[in-house]
């Protein structure tokens with residue numbers, strides 16, 4: 001199956017090239033030409049199967065051209081790193097209210113579910129082709145740690161992670177900065193995650209830099225991330241009786257990759273009632289769904305820093321579908337965004353988006369109140385990102401009490417001990433996996449948010465730049 005760019009001006013690519021390419025050359029995002037489907041019998045058959053097996057089955061149709069054995073090995077290896085046998089277990093915290101724990105991977109956030117797989121796929125593809133790559137990623141806290149963990153020490157790859165200085169939690173920062181492997185570089189930039197992601201997209205548009213360092217991306221720009229995140233919508237829904245009943249999902253959202261994965265699951269045939277986009281005070285998506293106007297405002301730092309995002313990269317993929325896959329209209333929308341600072345979602349597209357999605361913005365006080373309420377009612381501690389999802393799930397249950405709602409728990413609470421302590425008065429015990437992170441010596445490259453400065457640093461440190469990406 002070939003992949004096309006949302007902006008329609010980049011070459012069509014097969015899956016293995018998409019994995020290594022990141023952002024399309026026209027600035028768009030790659031999407032599959034069509035969504036493969038699974039029927040109800042196939043969905044029912046996922047019940048009781050190991051997570052890695054279900055992942056392999058669901059992902060395989062997206063990976064035409066990739067040797068099946070490679071996917072098989074990657075999936076087995078990826079999910080063996082998780083500390084829970086179910087990989088992504090469900091916990092019930094109320095009537096028809098479930099939490100999907102996505103934090104049992106090596107860095108205690110949902111990013112591991114995709115990044116552990118992507119790391120293995122990329123590594124194998126580079127190895128068979130005799131290539132090196134320079135991964136540059138932008139993070140608001142969790143992608144960076146997950147990418148570093150997935151690629152640390154790998155011979156074919158150097159990893160550079162751009163993060164907004166002072167705007168991630170201490171644990172998140174230390175997860176990136178205490179890793180001693182020489183191929184890992186944590187770069188602190190002034191400004192917000194949006195600034196870092198914009199700088200990153202600019203690097204992808206610089207053809208000579210891109211070629212010179214063998215630039216690759218592991219943000220959800222990379223379709224493999226999205227497709228790997230689609231799997232847990234199926235596994236959790238099947239646990240709750242899918243395909244014989246519909247399920248709704250409430251998803252803490254920032255860059256829109258996770259909730260887009262839910263939309264992909266629905267397009268593949270999973271019976272999903274509603275996808276609820278939960279935002280923090282950085283509420284561009286909630287405003288866009290309510291008004292039809294996509295208009296970023298300045299990023300406000302919150303206690304859920306990984307969602308402090310206003311330029312939700314993957315919204316472009318949804319818009320592309322909602323607009324009838326008319327890449328010209330997508331280009332116009334993003335030109336208007338650059339020129340006027342906003343665009344209007346065409347009425348037909350907005351209707352299409354609203355058929356699948358609802359959105360709720362959850363403010364700081366509500367987030368604290370939700371952490372406290374969930375702890376009081378169920379003795380269960382949720383992190384501030386998860387709290388936005390649980391709050392949105394409760395709102396959905398008021399509208400539709402008969403349909404189970406799964407709130408995605410995107411991070412372990414130990415990554416945000418201060419916010420938890422404020423809410424429930426308890427200092428959360430760090431899990432053993434955090435011990436080296438809390439004790440290690442930090443190594444940070446601080447620099448100005450200026451693409452020439454960042455490029456210079458990468459060129460000086462990337463092995464692919466010295467020996468050639470194809471060496």
Ligand SMILES: Cc1ncc(COP(=O)(O)O)c(C=O)c1O
Pocket residue numbers: 109110141142143220252253254255256257258259306307385386410411
């Ligand atoms: C803990 C946590 N929750 C939610 C999100 C938002 O997910 P997405 O960017 O896929 O919308 C992120 C960042 O991606 C995160 O790290």
Ligand SMILES: N[C@@H](CCOP(=O)(O)O)C(=O)O
Pocket residue numbers: 138139140141142143144218219220221254255257306307313
């Ligand atoms: N919240 C993310 C931001 C980057 O998102 P991605 O899914 O596009 O990698 C983070 O924690 O870094």
